[in-house]
Amino acid sequence: MHHSSKFKIPMGPQHPALKEPESFSIALKGEKIMGVDIRLGYNHRGIEKACEERTFVQDVYLIERVCGICSHSHSTAFVQGVEEIAGLIVPPRAQYIRTLIGELERVHSHLLWLGVAGHEIGFDTLLMYTWRDREIVMDILALLSGNRVNYGMNMIGGVRRNVTEEQAQDILKGVKTLEERTKYYIEVATQETTIIKRLSGVGVLKKDDALRLGAVGPTARASGVEYDVRRNDPYAAYAELDFNVITDTNSDVYGRTIVRVKELLESYKMIRQCLKNLPNGPIAVKAPRKIPAGEAISRYEAPRGEDVHYIKSNGGEKPERVKVRAPTLANIQAVKHMLKDRYLADMPIVVAAIDPCFSCTDRLVSVKGNAGKSKKILTWEALRNYSVEWHQVHGIDFTELSYKFRTKMERF
Amino acid sequence: MGLALFTILIFPGFLFVSVFGLMAEFFDRRIYARLQNRVGPPWFQAFADFIKLLGKEDIVPCAANEKMFDFAPLFALTSAVTVFLYIPLWKAPVTFSFNGDIVMMLYLLTIPTLAFFIGGWYSRSLYARLGSVRCVTQLFAYEVPLFMSILSSALLANTWELKEVAAFYLKHPLYSLFNLVGFFVSLIAILGKLEKVPFDIPEAETEIVAGTFTEYSGRRLAILRLTIDVEMVVGAALLVAVFFPFALYFQSVLGFLVAVLEICGVIALLALLRTIVARLRIDQMINFCWKVLVPFSLFQLLLNLILKGKLIL
Amino acid sequence: MLNEEKIIQDLCGKFKFLENQIKATRPRRIFLEVPYEHFMEVFDFCVRQLSFTQLCAMSGLDDVEKLSVMYHLAQEGGIVINLKTGVSREQPVLKTVMPYFLCAEIYERELVDLFGFKIEGLPDGNRYPLTDDWPKGEFPLRKDWKPFDQKKA
Numbered sequence: 001m002h003h004s005s006k007f008k009i010p011m012g013p014q015h016p017a018l019k020e021p022e023s024f025s026i027a028l029k030g031e032k033i034m035g036v037d038i039r040l041g042y043n044h045r046g047i048e049k050a051c052e053e054r055t056f057v058q059d060v061y062l063i064e065r066v067c068g069i070c071s072h073s074h075s076t077a078f079v080q081g082v083e084e085i086a087g088l089i090v091p092p093r094a095q096y097i098r099t100l101i102g103e104l105e106r107v108h109s110h111l112l113w114l115g116v117a118g119h120e121i122g123f124d125t126l127l128m129y130t131w132r133d134r135e136i137v138m139d140i141l142a143l144l145s146g147n148r149v150n151y152g153m154n155m156i157g158g159v160r161r162n163v164t165e166e167q168a169q170d171i172l173k174g175v176k177t178l179e180e181r182t183k184y185y186i187e188v189a190t191q192e193t194t195i196i197k198r199l200s201g202v203g204v205l206k207k208d209d210a211l212r213l214g215a216v217g218p219t220a221r222a223s224g225v226e227y228d229v230r231r232n233d234p235y236a237a238y239a240e241l242d243f244n245v246i247t248d249t250n251s252d253v254y255g256r257t258i259v260r261v262k263e264l265l266e267s268y269k270m271i272r273q274c275l276k277n278l279p280n281g282p283i284a285v286k287a288p289r290k291i292p293a294g295e296a297i298s299r300y301e302a303p304r305g306e307d308v309h310y311i312k313s314n315g316g317e318k319p320e321r322v323k324v325r326a327p328t329l330a331n332i333q334a335v336k337h338m339l340k341d342r343y344l345a346d347m348p349i350v351v352a353a354i355d356p357c358f359s360c361t362d363r364l365v366s367v368k369g370n371a372g373k374s375k376k377i378l379t380w381e382a383l384r385n386y387s388v389e390w391h392q393v394h395g396i397d398f399t400e401l402s403y404k405f406r407t408k409m410e411r412f
Numbered sequence: 413m414g415l416a417l418f419t420i421l422i423f424p425g426f427l428f429v430s431v432f433g434l435m436a437e438f439f440d441r442r443i444y445a446r447l448q449n450r451v452g453p454p455w456f457q458a459f460a461d462f463i464k465l466l467g468k469e470d471i472v473p474c475a476a477n478e479k480m481f482d483f484a485p486l487f488a489l490t491s492a493v494t495v496f497l498y499i500p501l502w503k504a505p506v507t508f509s510f511n512g513d514i515v516m517m518l519y520l521l522t523i524p525t526l527a528f529f530i531g532g533w534y535s536r537s538l539y540a541r542l543g544s545v546r547c548v549t550q551l552f553a554y555e556v557p558l559f560m561s562i563l564s565s566a567l568l569a570n571t572w573e574l575k576e577v578a579a580f581y582l583k584h585p586l587y588s589l590f591n592l593v594g595f596f597v598s599l600i601a602i603l604g605k606l607e608k609v610p611f612d613i614p615e616a617e618t619e620i621v622a623g624t625f626t627e628y629s630g631r632r633l634a635i636l637r638l639t640i641d642v643e644m645v646v647g648a649a650l651l652v653a654v655f656f657p658f659a660l661y662f663q664s665v666l667g668f669l670v671a672v673l674e675i676c677g678v679i680a681l682l683a684l685l686r687t688i689v690a691r692l693r694i695d696q697m698i699n700f701c702w703k704v705l706v707p708f709s710l711f712q713l714l715l716n717l718i719l720k721g722k723l724i725l
Numbered sequence: 726m727l728n729e730e731k732i733i734q735d736l737c738g739k740f741k742f743l744e745n746q747i748k749a750t751r752p753r754r755i756f757l758e759v760p761y762e763h764f765m766e767v768f769d770f771c772v773r774q775l776s777f778t779q780l781c782a783m784s785g786l787d788d789v790e791k792l793s794v795m796y797h798l799a800q801e802g803g804i805v806i807n808l809k810t811g812v813s814r815e816q817p818v819l820k821t822v823m824p825y826f827l828c829a830e831i832y833e834r835e836l837v838d839l840f841g842f843k844i845e846g847l848p849d850g851n852r853y854p855l856t857d858d859w860p861k862g863e864f865p866l867r868k869d870w871k872p873f874d875q876k877k878a
Contacts, residue, residue: 009538017618031694041854049865084751120618122691128448173604194610194690214780214828233753233803297754297797299781308797310784325782331720333828343695354863
């Protein structure tokens with residue numbers, strides 16, 4: 001390789017730096033990035049079309065599965081839109097519970113991001129620590145909803161589960177631990193030299209560029225754009241909560257890290273307020289099966305940025321049109337800009353710094369193949385047995401060995 | 413003849429070093445895991461990985477130069493193992509040594525890195541090529557402070573024979589305290605040699621997949637991984653022999669145990685170092701080596717020259 | 726409601742044909758439909774004069790008799806104006822809004838792939854979100870489109 005010649009290196013669809021399949025084709029000159037070509041759409045699943053073919057109630061659950069991390073964001077955005085069309089007044093307790101889950105989700109997403117960012121710059125210790133702590137908030141979510149990621153809390157007209165007094169105590173306990181740990185991470189992130197070296201000055205997005213390229217969420221806020229849907233276009237219980245919109249003027253990956261860790265502290269504050277001011281009363285109102293004709297645009301500040309849902313009803317059971325704009329789609333333009341004239345080594349962290357979620361971004365069309373008829377659904381155990389049998393037929397038998405191994409491992 | 417063959421092949425040669433290397437990998441990973449609040453692997457994990465890799469399908473990319481692709485791992489392993497034979501760690505019946513062996517050892521330790529470069533380059537994968545270039549670029553950065561600090565220790569002992577160096581520090585143990593700067597400089601430089609965080613740039617997973625080793629699989633990968641383990645042991649042993657050769661003070665078995673403990677101590681230090689930092693970029697790494705490590709090793713050199721002047725007087 | 730009313734007044738003052746066409750469904754939400762021949766003027770006015778500086782999304786709509794697009798524009802204060810415009814099914818040609826918003830590129834590609842719009846002034850680039858071997862003339866989000874068997878196709 002001569003350092004003067006340019007060559008193209010593929011990153012993706014499958015690459016260790018990317019947690020989801022997307023393709024970045026990078027033109028390199030030595031270690032320097034000369035240009036990036038982004039191809040999206042590998043996760044296109046046809047959710048928007050599928051929504052049109054299902055009823056509103058079914059769609060709540062389908063929409064929740066747009067994304068694995070910000071599932072509550074999508075479903076809240078959707079039900080808020082539908083409630084707006086139907087003219088439903090959601091009880092205040094339900095609004096607070098939605099907010100509570102939303103903030104817990106933000107905590108879990110930001111901690112996840114911090115770990116991923118650590119991994120992208122080769123700092124696995126940070127990954128291990130934050131993901132350990134993330135278990136606390138995952139446990140809280142499981143306690144409240146019964147699930148770790150797709151909470152299934154929302155329904156049209158309210159929420160499905162209540163929050164009891166004991167649960168509130170458990171949450172407060174967990175939040176206390178998390179707050180201490182988060183303060184420690186802020187200390188680490190602002191003092192550890194190698195982290196600062198790898199993050200500051202990387203992926204610079206100036207304020208006017210952020211505005212011009214339409215960046216959203218923490219990506220924009222780290223460039224000094226004071227914009228947060230929770231403040232500017234309040235929904236759920238946010239209008240009644242006291243919180244700060246965190247901004248930073250570093251405009252680089254370091255700034256985005258600072259914004260996210262500080263937002264964690266704001267989230268803890270909001271969770272405490274939600275639990276303290278949780279109003280009494282019902283948690284849901286009855287929603288009609290048929291939603292009257294109308295349209296609504298619903299915005300939600302997901303952990304990664306502004307999530308926009310457009311819903312149109314024609315007066316039937318099924319929506320006429322559902323449009324989902326996930327935050328990553330707005331930020332992907334900014335990535336191209338941020339990668340200009342950077343080094344290859346910066347690429348993973350710059351891409352990770354917008355907290356990309358390509359599954360959210362892609363959604364849409366599935367093509368039904370005729371494989372549907374012969375499809376067999378296997379449970380995990382059945383699948384395992386199937387593979388064991390398959391190997392035994394082919395003369396490989398690990399039964400004895402795996403038994404021994406298991407007893408050995410149990411001793412550890 | 414028989415004894416020499418035994419020394420080369422079994423103890424403290426190939427077999428011993430390999431087993432020690434795999435155990436060291438476990439030790440390193442375990443400490444790394446415990447520092448990260450994880451459980452970590454069981455003691456046989458490294459062996460299990462090695463055996464598993466031996467049984468896996470071995471693929472040679474059709475664009476690769478098969479001979480180079482084949483020989484690179486073997487070259488790397490043999491040269492790393494050879495170094496161990498020359499390191500006087502305990503009172504052994506057979507030791508190979510000659511005047512100037514310390515320089516030869518340092519050069520033998522460079523061969524694995526060059527072999528990685530050749531293997532990666534001739535596998536013709538883009539990732540592997542990038543990794544190879546990074547590998548060699550890095551070599552020029554950490555090699556200088558490593559050589560300077562190790563040789564400045566030898567300078568004080570006034571010999572180029574490692575056995576004599578060790579004997580000198582055994583006689584004047586207090587002098588090894590003056591070498592602490594050199595020890596830490598070479599400890600950090602060794603991290604570059606072993607391609608571990610913060611200097612795992614040639615195999616930075618999130619950037620260039622597995623870097624140099626991207627196209628390697630099965631047996632060849634097993635050998636490459638063993639090479640890195642052996643390098644870790646050899647590097648740690650070299651540091652012990654140059655800076656703290658106190659195991660030679662004890663009788664055979666006790667001496668052996670002390671030496672192993674000392675080596676494990678160095679490995680634990682390496683694990684600690686890589687727990688608390690993030691990976692650097694290649695330009696930052698080179699800057700760090702030339703602007704931080706080299707001045708420190710120059711300081712060590714100067715200090716030892718002054719000490720030596722006093723010694724002669 | 727003050728801000729919203731002022732925006733509606735400004736719009737009606739500038740464009741007479743919009744009188745009684747503008748709906749405010751709730752605080753901070755304004756919906757209006759503009760025929761395509763006047764669309765670019767209204768769009769320009771909203772962005773340049775009324776400072777709707779953020780393009781939230783672009784939703785394609787199949788209204789059967791025509792294909793429509795809804796531009797969701799937001800102001801810093803949180804007001805969202807939803808501009809809808811329609812073009813004929815046979816000639817679904819729109820002008821790009823990339824001169825106003827660079828981020829419109831990916832939304833416009835989505836309209837091209839899923840609804841079959843033709844966007845004038847959209848630079849060449851990778852398609853989004855469908856695969857490269859997606860059959861020509863199949864636009865999944867049109868109402869007359871049904872999922873088909875890819876193997877037979």
